[in-house]
């Protein structure tokens with residue numbers, strides 16, 4: 001605080017802690033746990049990272065506005081060292097029910113923390129901390145699982161919007177984040193109760209692929225693997241067109257395109 005030119009004794013309220021949450025399957029662990037009681041041969045790890053601690057100060061010029069003064073920032077947010085495991089469980093990551101049961105207490109604690117303040121005595125004074133969670137350390141499979149969406153083979157291809165496979169193939173450009181945790185929860189209620197007595201097909205269309213109870217709130221992010229796949233597909237098309245010098249031709253035939261693709265595949 002002193003480094004930032006702040007008066008230590010006046011800084012008791014407004015400390016804000018940003019926590020990144022991650023959860024991932026660890027794959028097959030059958031060889032790692034040796035002999036003992038029979039347990040599922042897959043494991044899931046839930047972990048968190050303290051990303052930053054900041055202090056919300058009232059702006060001196062404009063009393064209404066609050067500005068954040070950074071007190072701590074994690075220098076290596078993606079390092080194993082800053083990622084603290086909280087729960088390690090023997091469960092298959094696609095087992096929604098067991099995952100819900102094991103992570104239930106974590107989710108409950110988390111929502112209690114979101115609604116309350118932690119008072120810590122530091123330097124002889126009580127300091128008030130609030131906590132904010134960003135569930136961004138989830139891959140697509142895990143997002144689908146904890147947000148109650150159908151698995152990745154679903155016709156609802158996107159975890160960020162309601163686009164279907166057919167819609168996505170016609171519109172690869174326009175995209176905005178429209179899904180939210182709250183809406184997923186509402187949709188699950190609709191799915192469970194079927195208030196309009198619709199057919200399974202109609203109901204599924206109404207809830208856009210929500211089929212289980214969401215139990216953890218994730219932050220919309222692009223899955224790195226999906227980014228890579230998307231980029232690779234895009235570059236593949238560009239290379240193919242470059243091989244055929246498509247900029248010189250107007251309407252290349254299907255056979256021509258096929259031969260360029262073959263030439264490219266040979267290089268790969």
Ligand SMILES: [Zn+2]
Pocket residue numbers: 158159160161162163175176
């Ligand atoms: Zn989308």
